Amino acid sequence: MREKSTFKIKDIVLWVVLFILLIIMVVPVIWTLFNAFKSNFDIMNNPFSLPKSLDFSNIIGAWKLAKFSVNLKNTVFTTVFIVVLTIILACPAAYVFAQLKFKGRETLFYILFIGLSIPNQAIIISVFYRMKELGLLNSLWGYIFLMAGTGMPFAVFLMRNNYRDFPAELRESAKIDGASEWRIFLNIFFPLGKAGVMTLAVFTFISAWNEYMYPLVLLISSEKQVVSTAIVAFQASMKSNYAYVFGAAVISLIPSMVIYLLMQRSFVQGVSVGATKG
Numbered sequence: 001m002r003e004k005s006t007f008k009i010k011d012i013v014l015w016v017v018l019f020i021l022l023i024i025m026v027v028p029v030i031w032t033l034f035n036a037f038k039s040n041f042d043i044m045n046n047p048f049s050l051p052k053s054l055d056f057s058n059i060i061g062a063w064k065l066a067k068f069s070v071n072l073k074n075t076v077f078t079t080v081f082i083v084v085l086t087i088i089l090a091c092p093a094a095y096v097f098a099q100l101k102f103k104g105r106e107t108l109f110y111i112l113f114i115g116l117s118i119p120n121q122a123i124i125i126s127v128f129y130r131m132k133e134l135g136l137l138n139s140l141w142g143y144i145f146l147m148a149g150t151g152m153p154f155a156v157f158l159m160r161n162n163y164r165d166f167p168a169e170l171r172e173s174a175k176i177d178g179a180s181e182w183r184i185f186l187n188i189f190f191p192l193g194k195a196g197v198m199t200l201a202v203f204t205f206i207s208a209w210n211e212y213m214y215p216l217v218l219l220i221s222s223e224k225q226v227v228s229t230a231i232v233a234f235q236a237s238m239k240s241n242y243a244y245v246f247g248a249a250v251i252s253l254i255p256s257m258v259i260y261l262l263m264q265r266s267f268v269q270g271v272s273v274g275a276t277k278g
Contacts, residue, residue, distance in 0.1 A: 029253065036250040040243040058247030062234070065244065068251055070223060071230040075209060076255075078144050078226060082208040083201050085148040086155050091197065093152075094159030095185045099171055109160070115153030120213055128217055138220045146218070147208055155200055162196030163189055202263050206256050227252050 035043050036058055037051035062068070097109050127146065128137070136142025166189060174184045190197070212228045219225055225233070231248045238245050 029257075032246055032249050032253065035242070036246040038243065038246075040241060043242045043246070058243045059250055060247075062244045062247035063251060066230060066234040066248060068227065068230060068248070071225050071227045072251075074140060074219075074224060075226040075228075078140055078147070079205055079208040081144045082147045082151070083204045085144065086151055086204045087197060087200060089148065090152060090155035090200065091159050091190060091193070092185060094156045095163050095189055097156065098160045098163035099166075099168070099189070100181070109156075112153050112156060115150075116157070120150065124213065124217055127214075131218055137218060138224055140219070140224060143215060143218055146214060147211065150214075151204060151207065155204065158200055158203070159193070159196055162193050166192065198263055202260060205259055209256050210252075 031048070034049075034051050035047065037053070037055050038046075038049075038058075039055075042049065042052070097105060131137045131139075131142055131146065134142070136145070170188055170192075171184055174188060179187070210228060211226075212232070215226045216229050216232075219229070231252055234248050235245045
């Protein structure tokens with residue numbers, strides 16, 4: 001009886017903690033969505049009230065006034081290529097660390113893993129000068145390469161756990177049939193690991209879409225700005241016009257929300273893969 005009661009108490013505490021975290025994450029999003037459909041007067045006087053109607057004038061007005069079409073084009077372009085480049089580089093590297101045995105494998109992996117512990121703020125000055133020396137400052141391609149590179153430690157870690165769950169017999173039987181390592185990876189491991197790849201794609205998409213610090217420092221001219229930096233600049237110019245600011249925020253939120261909802265099932269499956277292995 002005591003063990004059952006203890007288990008129930010732990011279960012209740014877990015659900016309470018998860019509920020609190022859900023409220024912390026969901027409420028700001030819902031509040032932003034509601035205020036995007038309200039007038040500036042309603043926002044100032046009743047910030048937590050429901051909108052009276054679905055009035056899209058704030059979103060449309062923010063889109064036209066801030067000229068977000070250029071920023072959105074830059075964001076879509078960079079985000080897509082960051083996702084593609086990350087998958088192309090991380091998946092083969094993760095396969096090597098997960099399935100191939102060679103001297104120094106674990107050492108190399110943990111050296112790469114150190115990258116997860118280094119905050120971007122600690123290297124931003126060095127990154128700025130290196131990008132300037134390479135002629136990649138204020139370049140969308142330079143920003144793409146940087147984002148793919150800084151995201152590599154997490155991407156390799158995620159996919160390595162994915163590929164470690166696959167039985168070794170798959171690779172051994174393919175080797176007996178004369179398949180090369182590249183053919184084994186492309187024809188067997190990559191297709192079977194699509195759940196992990198989709199999870200990596202969602203993580204990378206959301207991270208790249210919402211990134212603020214690197215584009216703020218590296219993409220100097222206004223025509224190279226992405227949505228995250230453009231919204232902050234727009235907010236500063238609007239001063240007390242909160243209705244348009246919330247409308248601009250919704251413009252930034254929609255793509256991430258749509259991508260997550262469309263790929264939710266694959267995302268959950270990919271997160272669960274390799275969860276029991278380190």
